[in-house]
Amino acid sequence: MSTNTLNNSLSRRSFLRNSSLAGGGLLIGFNLFQACKPKVIQEPAIDLASLDYNDFNAFIKIADNGAVTIFSPNPEVGQNVKTSMPMIIAEELDVAWKDVYVEQGILDTNNYTRQVAGGSQSIRFGWDALRQTGAAAKQMLVSAAAARWGVDPSECTVSEGVITNAAGETLGYGDVVKEAAQLEVPENVPLKKPSEYKIMGKPTSNVDINKIVTGKPLYGMDYKAEGMVYASVLRPPAFGQKLISYDDSEARAMSGVVDIFTIGDKLRAFAETNPRITSIISDSDKVVVLANSTWEAMKAKKAIKAEWEEVTKPESTEEHDKILNNLLDGNKFTTQRSDGDVKKAFAEADQILERTYESPFLPHSCMEPMNFFANVTDEKVHLVGPIQTPEGTAGFVSGLLGRDAEEIHLEMTRIGGGFGRRLYGNFAIEAAEISDKAKKPVKLVYSREDDMEDGIYRMSIKYRIKAGVKDGKVTAYHLKEAAVNSNMYGLVPNFFPAGAIANYQVDTAAYSSNITTGAWRAPYTNFLASAEQSFFDELAELMEVDKIQLRLDLLDNVKPEEDERIQYSPERMKEVIKTAVEKSGWGTKPSHVYQGFVNYYCHNTHVAEVADVEIENGEPVVKKITCVVDCGIVVNPLAATNLVEGGVIDGVGHSMYGELAFENGKPIATNFDRYRLIRMKEAPQVETYFIENGLSPTGLGEPTLPPAGGAVANAMKAATGNRLYKQPFTKTPELLKVPEKEIIG
Structure with missing residues (x-):
């Protein structure tokens, strides 16, 4: 779609106007049906609370003094949408950024759809609507000023909220806001x-930055309400268990304890008609401790003596490993895509390469513990907290409590880390059930152990990749996925190399486990990219061809115009590849620097990365990642660079160190003393480059994570001579051993 002019295709309902503000303000609402994540704006220098706010989703408000307030309806997870999305509006509105303020909206399903933070889709989907919103408001203000002057609007110009006519006369937005509020919303708006x-x-800068660094209330953990008590929940100690009985006599006698009871009845009743709920939350009874503080609640919980029984067989990492191997060796697959005749191509191949790649369960490791506030009364259900899916969570609570959707009032706080974990509002559902039973306002807070022992994890996955070569060309490619639980977050069949190889097949199989699993940062691709890109490097070695050229040659075969299933652009992919080669000094580094290359497409964005590994104290160390990104127009370079760097470091860290193993249905690591995260001194330098092409923006919160593991694996191969097939890489330290000659050198 053109970046110059867009026909106003949004419905009238998307633009909400109200001219009855105190002081004569102009309200223009915009439907962020595409937004996934919010961003923030500067602290107000005026008392915004004193203005007459109406109940809108997300809208522009222009006051008499020229101040512009933008209400953001989507959750802010740290991806900075609460800053970048208002920047888009302010740009088209042509207002000074210093005059713009942002407030967090509440859940409002009447005026918004997809109030979600996930999938790196906020900017991409909000792009057109946000620009139209700002441009429409600007045109109405200009028309009002032109009418006052008796001139044609085309004779007027705007800069930073000041309208100027041909005679040099000026009016500020605040001067004409009353008249503008009376005008019709324009059907066509010129865009910059x-x-x-x-x-x-x-x-x-992030508009919440001052509050973040000074510790002012922003997050769910900061929220307090009058009469609120704190809840801590004793859950089954292992997956597949349920509560038989408990003794709370010692706990009840402890200081600060308000009450102790069980929950679970409402959840089980709700699950009879909504069985999907039990995929994210156990239907066993749980023991709830209410106290005057989190410390008192958690301390009393530890004093409860509970007895549990085994309902389903406890599972272990070793068992999962065997099951996934059996799936890969079996024939119970679902074919996701099949081009040509793979079997025939393999039968005719001169060379065949087959490799298996393994990844473990992973927790989300959010800095802010899971928490939620709930106050269930006869009048309404008041919910407040950090949630990536407010609408879905409100729907679950509505069904659980048997309340009308209109009675659920959900407010979103800033989120101290999500990574997919807060897509699943089991903690909010528990808080609602607790408050309903206690008849009190309740703040539920998880300990770190609560979330790691009874969490929702990235599932363990294995990929088996097989390629056939005939006459120096890749003629066959077969990818098999075996996953613990649903494969919906595992594999994407229409990304590269789909369309590049004539005989191409993708198959999936899954094992149903009682361990709760779900989306983890960069779902679908967070391990697949590493596996495939490692495989392509090894395939190039087998074929005795240049690694980069192999990828470019395959991209030459892709014809998206002939196959609508192809989701990536071969031309944009080639551009990031060539730029990464240039910017990283590929092939020109000193002999002590070992490099690994990858390219990948996910979340609508094309990425290429090069890892630099050096030998320090006899060990290979990741020193630098050069990352080239094509995400279209970069709205906020500061935030974009932060997202790229965070994604790369997260990808390097988890591929090197991250693993959550299970024994008898229980995670072995229950806190960070046993779960390995990347440390500050281990974080590589990240050098970021963006392709400037003027195209509409795409995702950025997740696309740089998946390729990072492959870049590291390929660089480690260059340094050690060993291929890495299992994450975390440090689990096979013998493969990270540097040859003696390299240590000496």
Whole structure:
């Protein structure tokens, strides 16, 4: 779609206007049906609370003094949408950024759809709607000023909220806001060219940064309400168990304890008609401790003596390993895509390469513990907390408590880390059931152990990749996935190399486990990219061809115009590859620097990365990652760079160290003393480059994570001579051993 002019295709309902604000303000609402994540704006220098706010989803408010307030309806998970999305509006509105403020909206399903933080889709989906919103408001303000002057609007120009006519007369937005509020919303709005941007493309600080660094209330853990008590929940100690009985006599006698009881009845009743709920939350009874503080609640919980029984067989990592191997060796697969005749191509191949790649369960390791506030009364259900899926969570609570959806009032706080964990509002559902039973306002807080022992994890997955070569060309490619639980978050069949190889097949199989699993940062691809890109490097070695050229040659075969299933652009992929080769100094580094290359497409974004590994104290160390990204127009370079660096470091860290093993249905690591995360001194330098092509923005919160593991694996191969097939790489330290000659050298 053109970046210059867009036909206003949004419905009238998407633009909400109200001219009855105190002081005569203009309200223009916009439907962020595409937004996934929020961003933030500067602290107000005026008392915004004193203004007459109406109950809207997300909208522009322009006051008489020219201040602009933008209400953001989507959850802010740290991906900075609460800053970048208002930047888009402010750009088209042509207002000074210093005059813009942001407030977090509440859940409002009447005026918004997809109030979700996930999938790196906020900017991509909000792009057109946000620009139209700002441009429409600007045109209405200009028309109001032109009418006052008795001139044609085309004779007027705007800069930073000041309208100027041909005679040099000026009016501020606040001067004409009353008249503008009476006008019809324009059907067609002219949009700026990228060359005209004054706000977008400029590094802009997070609008919540002052509150974050000074510790002012923003997060769910900060929320307090009058009469609130704190809840801590005793859950089954292992997956597949349920509560038989408990003795709370010692706990009840402890200081600060308000009450102790069980929950579970409502959840089981709800699950009879909504069985999907039990995939994210155990239907066993749980023991709830209410106290005057989190410390008192958690301390009393430890004093409860509970007895549990085994309902389903406890599982272990070793058992999962065998099951996944059996799936890969078996024939119970679902074919996701099949091009040509793979069997025939393999039968005719001159060379065949087959490798298996393994990844473990992973927790989300959010810095902010799971928490939620609930106050269930006869009038309404008041919910407050950090949640990536407010609408879905409110729906679950509505069904659980048998309340009308209109009675659920959900407020979103800033989220101290999500990574997919807070897509699943089991903690909010528990809080609601606890408050309903206690008849009190309740703040439920998980300990770190609570979340790691009874969490929702990235599932363990194995990939088996097989390729056939005939006459120096890759003629066959077969990818098999075996996953613990649903494969919906495992594999994407239409990404590269789909369309590049004539005989191409993708098959999936899954084992149903009682361990709860779900999306983890960069779902679908977080391990697949590493496996495939490692495989392509080894395939190039087998074929005795250049690693980069193999990828470029395969991309030459892709014809998206002939296959609508193809989701990536071969031309954009080639551009990031060539740029990464240039910027990383590929093939030109000193002999002590070992490099690994990858390219990948996910979340609508094309990425290429090069890892630099050096030998220190006889061990290979990841020193630097060069990352080239094509995400279209970069709205906020500061936030974008932060997202790239965070994704890369997260990808390096988990591929090197991350693993959550199970024994008898229980995670072995229950806190960070046993779960290995990357340390600050281990984080590589990340050098970031963006392709400037003026195209509409795509995702950025997740695409740089998946390729990082492959870049490291390929660089480690260059340094040690060993291929890495199992994550975390440190689990096979013998493969990270540097040859004696390299140590001496």
